[in-house]
Amino acid sequence: MRTVETAQLGLRGRVVRSKWAHSILTFLVVFGPGLIVMEADNDAGAVSTYLQAGAQYGTHFLWILLLLLPVTYFIQEMVVRLGIATGKGHATMIFERFGPWWGRFSLIDLQIVNFLTLVTEFAAISLALSKMNISPEIGVPLAAVTLITLVFTGSYRRWERVVVFLCLLDIAWFAIAFKLRGPLGEIVHHSFVPTVPSGGITANLVFVIVAIVGTTIAPWQLFFQQSCVADKRLRFSDLKWGRLDTFIGACFTIIVAGCMMLAGNAALVHGISFSDPAQMAVDLVPFVGPAIRTGILLLMINAAVLGTTAVSLSSAWAYGEVKGWPHSLELPFREAKGFYSVYVLCVAAAAGIVLIPRAPLQLIILSVQVLAGLMLPSAIIFLQLLLNDKEILGEEFSNKPWNNWVNWTIIIVLFALSLVLAAQVLAPKFFPSA
Amino acid sequence: MKTNPVHMTNTDGEEQARPFVVIHPLDDAAETKVRTSGMGPMRMTLSVKISLMALRGYLLLMMMLLLYHILDLAGLFGHWK
Numbered sequence: 001m002r003t004v005e006t007a008q009l010g011l012r013g014r015v016v017r018s019k020w021a022h023s024i025l026t027f028l029v030v031f032g033p034g035l036i037v038m039e040a041d042n043d044a045g046a047v048s049t050y051l052q053a054g055a056q057y058g059t060h061f062l063w064i065l066l067l068l069l070p071v072t073y074f075i076q077e078m079v080v081r082l083g084i085a086t087g088k089g090h091a092t093m094i095f096e097r098f099g100p101w102w103g104r105f106s107l108i109d110l111q112i113v114n115f116l117t118l119v120t121e122f123a124a125i126s127l128a129l130s131k132m133n134i135s136p137e138i139g140v141p142l143a144a145v146t147l148i149t150l151v152f153t154g155s156y157r158r159w160e161r162v163v164v165f166l167c168l169l170d171i172a173w174f175a176i177a178f179k180l181r182g183p184l185g186e187i188v189h190h191s192f193v194p195t196v197p198s199g200g201i202t203a204n205l206v207f208v209i210v211a212i213v214g215t216t217i218a219p220w221q222l223f224f225q226q227s228c229v230a231d232k233r234l235r236f237s238d239l240k241w242g243r244l245d246t247f248i249g250a251c252f253t254i255i256v257a258g259c260m261m262l263a264g265n266a267a268l269v270h271g272i273s274f275s276d277p278a279q280m281a282v283d284l285v286p287f288v289g290p291a292i293r294t295g296i297l298l299l300m301i302n303a304a305v306l307g308t309t310a311v312s313l314s315s316a317w318a319y320g321e322v323k324g325w326p327h328s329l330e331l332p333f334r335e336a337k338g339f340y341s342v343y344v345l346c347v348a349a350a351a352g353i354v355l356i357p358r359a360p361l362q363l364i365i366l367s368v369q370v371l372a373g374l375m376l377p378s379a380i381i382f383l384q385l386l387l388n389d390k391e392i393l394g395e396e397f398s399n400k401p402w403n404n405w406v407n408w409t410i411i412i413v414l415f416a417l418s419l420v421l422a423a424q425v426l427a428p429k430f431f432p433s434a
Numbered sequence: 435m436k437t438n439p440v441h442m443t444n445t446d447g448e449e450q451a452r453p454f455v456v457i458h459p460l461d462d463a464a465e466t467k468v469r470t471s472g473m474g475p476m477r478m479t480l481s482v483k484i485s486l487m488a489l490r491g492y493l494l495l496m497m498m499l500l501l502y503h504i505l506d507l508a509g510l511f512g513h514w515k
């Protein structure tokens with residue numbers, strides 16, 4: 001393999017001899033946005049949700065994760081198609097095709113949910129650091145500066161490589177799950193056979209199920225991946241590799257989520273109840289040793305860092321697109337001041353709020369759940385309608401009838417679950433506990 | 435996209451396949467995407483109308499839930515407890 005300059009156009013490329021090598025290398029250059037969008041969704045909130053699900057119901061909900069695999073893939077595949085076909089972000093498309101009212105609604109809702117999510121990410125970093133005897137007053141600003149530096153290199157490729165590496169660090173969850181695993185037969189059974197835990201269907205059980213679904217599919221993902229695909233300038237011919245990237249990302253994320261549930265199951269087995277994952281990691285030490293504690297705490301920080309860079313970028317890209325500002329990681333700061341400023345503002349403000357003593361973090365977490373519930377169905381409706389917009393996409397890129405059947409089913413289920421979640425948070429008295 | 439094998443013709447007029455070239459999307463020439471700007475809002479077909487109406491209904495319901503929550507916090511429904 002060697003690097004060449006194509007004679008006529010002066011483009012830099014690599015020459016390979018076989019079709020196989022060509023396919024693999026093409027996949028590798030396209031690979032990234034799919035893995036990042038999926039794995040960044042296993043953020044601090046997701047770590048907390050999956051560990052709690054495991055700690056309360058053991059391995060009973062592994063089948064839900066398996067069910068969510070095609071759901072996440074089908075939703076994000078539409079985003080890849082739209083991004084490649086138009087070369088534009090999701091926010092721009094909503095503005096252009098649904099008008100300024102829906103455009104502003106989506107943008108403002110996205111910015112609010114994203115910001116509150118960022119606060120929860122930094123709250124998790126603060127919690128994990130304090131359990132490692134590192135002062136959050138030092139660690140949180142340091143994390144914020146690192147996250148800002150990460151995007152300031154003026155190179156999309158550099159950012160992508162670092163973030164893909166961080167995603168792959170989550171492989172460590174496999175080792176933790178292996179160490180803490182329960183009986184294999186039970187894991188396999190609960191992965192493929194839907195079962196209800198012995199306590200029956202209670203309000204808490206419904207809440208946990210809805211929280212798992214809500215955690216696995218988040219509104220920012222639609223905006224992030226479409227903007228990422230546009231920023232990376234993926235080509236029409238990259239579509240099949242973009243789909244494969246997204247599928248691999250979905251599989252990896254679901255497996256990692258399953259590993260988190262298995263880790264949570266260890267808390268159930270040892271009779272540990274906890275309010276946050278960092279506390280669980282500490283309480284597990286007498287049973288599993290300090291290495292697992294350190295591993296879980298570091299992975300919590302990694303999850304929060306991944307979530308922060310992806311969520312902040314989805315905000316910055318969306319705002320930049322709508323405002324018409326230059327908005328690319330390929331641009332240096334002086335050429336995309338507005339885009340980078342939004343990113344810096346999001347990261348710095350969220351980190352700052354976490355450092356305020358007695359900040360209402362519980363209220364913020366509840367608000368994220370409600371607003372995400374509000375945001376997700378609307379963002380998916382727009383996505384589905386845009387993918388049926390034959391006026392723009394033609395027959396080639398628009399949804400096929402089978403796509404629509406699958407997607408409308410997913411949308412109806414998500415609408416119902418989002419409503420249940422919001423109702424449980426806002427009107428808990430209508431859901432008597434068992 | 436320039437990732438297909440490049441063909442060249444030899445002196446006998448036969449085509450010879452040259453190696454495949456893989457170009458990173460960011461190094462490749464920009465390709466023309468489907469045109470979206472200046473097309474105006476989407477055509478309001480029946481399915482679009484129904485979808486947006488369902489979305490409005492959903493948002494209204496969520497707002498009512500939020501209002502209920504605020505009133506509940508204010509103690510307006512205290513006698514139900």
